[in-house]
Amino acid sequence: MTNNISAEAHDLAERVETFVRDKIFAYEKDERCEDHGPTDGLVQEMRALAREAGVLTPHIREDGSHLTHLETALVLRKSGLSPLGPLAVNTFAPDEGNMYLLGKCASAEQKQRFLEPLVSGRERSAFFMTEPASENGAGSDPMMMQTTAEPDGNHWVINGRKTFITGAKGAKVGIIMAKSAEGATMFLVDLPDPAIRIERVLDTIDSSMPGSHSVVMIDNLRVPADQMLGESGEGFKYAQVRLSPARLTHCMRWLGSCDRAQEIAVDYACRRQAFGKPLIDHEGVGFMLAQNQIDLKQSELMIDWCASVLDTGALGTSESSMVKVSVSEALFRIADNCVQVMGGTGLSRDTVVEQVFREVRAFRVYDGPTEVHKWSLAKKIKKAHTLAHEN
Template sequence: MDFSLSPKLVDLQQRTRAFIAEQVIPLENDARQGAHGPAEELRDELVARARRAGLLTPHASPELGGMGLSHVEKAIVFEEAGYSPLGPVALNIHAPDEGNIHLMEAVATEAQKARWLQPLVAGHTRSCFAMTEPAPGAGADPAMLQTMAVKDGDDYLISGTKWFITGAEGARFAIIMAKMEDGSATMFLADMDQPGIRLERLMDSLDACFTGGHGVLHFDRLRVPANDVLGEIGKGFRYAQVRLAPARLTHCMRWLGQARRANDVALAYVRRRQAFGKPLGEHEGVGFMLADNELDLHTSRLSIWHTAWALDQGSRGNFESSVSKVFVSEAVWRVVDRCVQMLGGQGVTSETVVMRIFRDMRAFRIYDGPSEVHRWSIARKILSEKH
């Protein structure tokens, strides 16, 4: 594995870093933000700025208007975008749209791409991914899927309830995972403005970084034409893996950027803040936290780059992405927690961005598979020697 970056990639890294510093960070305290994320108006402004800077949706294929970045290239750019909580929103690389774009490029028909994917890549619309359900439905175990799709002539009727659906409010369309009558699973595309879809409520959550929040969706005999099946009937679980392995990793990339930001804020503070006759950073207890942060940041980056490299070599990356998801989610949490400690009162108030990062980041150890589920999966593969 070559750790050097091409001149072209270094230029893109620096362009992204400058864009975040000059165009995005100044909007972090914009009033157009609330408990359920940035408002659509703020998102539209951020997207417009990224479009003018030539940085919008860089992971999409050049045919769709993106840069066609490799996984390793995404690791560089997404970390830079993640330096601000608003950066992924601006570049149109936030969840769930980033993963949906990747999936639809691989699976959708040309007609589906023209209808749903192209506007999504252009930043004109948003989407959501509806899989998680209330008990006894699917959560970490997708085999528990309860939402049903029943054949009705040339159409399908979908009924069920989904929750924790990120970006649900204001999304133009949804990718819905539903169980078929034979027990298999299928993905369906559906516009969100249909009478068979109801956004019941938005859920209060620790994080507030996703436009559209996290919603509860109810499907009541939603009619979906056969032409709107995403991919093939019965292959929903297989397509979920096409989406999830890279999506787990892009989460890691973005959150690494946020952890680096928190560390930079804390480092600047302990360099200038005096206590007991010298700067805080010169006290051994604080210095050890700085060292541990550097260890976690560096090792997280290596784990991300290795998994990205494996994906670029054509590997499915399921084992590697699980390893990265567990390690990085826990490592960056340790980094930000130490930053809160170093900042003291400023770490637990909105005097710095660190409190916001701390709140947003806690969910990362749960979504896209809790650490415990990934550890269980890793152990099974180790025992079976299938990794």
């Protein structure tokens, strides 16, 4: 598969890695890394450095074309070497997925207004889909969506409540999923808007995303008809365009973070003496690091396999589900082993390992919990068996 990666992508990945190591590692202890994520001031400061270094939004070329998914995997993995890296070089979620969606589905006018500021790194975005489970809303099941969109002249009026909306606080571009008479529909909106009220910012286990995750009330939001993304009722179709690549790029970025955690844990185990020899020479420790190496390689291969499927033009829905489950579970094992190897130091914030552990634990829920993906795959297995035995 590596033979399909261009010299351009290899060069970009090398430059991104150098930039993240030389410029971004130092920001990890910056006081502007708050409980609800890095401040926008810090993000823009890092992006100014990335812009100067020529590595801002590296997966999208100046003409708007993208690297292949396989090439993107290499570049985004390097950006993930620090939890701040994807923010600095503009490959982070949800913006990366939103840029991909708009690039594929938005009109020329919509791209100029909503996409260009994201690609340039000047603005952030939020994707408003998940709804409170307590209100029977669209949590892991978007078919249960309660947010409504009603036509009113040359506008649409949107009402509903959303939750776990990543980056809503401070975002300038919003993509809202609502239910029209025709079905799920997407709308592009400028933020902030008085009709979109952040009720509270949730205190969650992760802390890498600016604005964190919010509960949001949408109260009689009026959206011009030309800000609908595509056609009314086609929202799930467009969501499928975003879905698999966004799942996969999560895997790419957090694989890079676990590369870093393994690097730190190995260095610790090779330097730390216990019971007369380096920690790594104790079988219990050495075996954990060896298993990490295996899981890192398996995760890389799974990601590259799915990326190659997407590069054929296929949606890769089942493939991305399998990779999301496999990689998120493997990365959690890796991060957990790194904490364990480092003992008390692994529990402290003296290194970034503690944060990587928290972030990848959340990743097992991001973009669909492991159990939902397995349930979906099991349904497909049953359907395939039924079809095979009908005759």
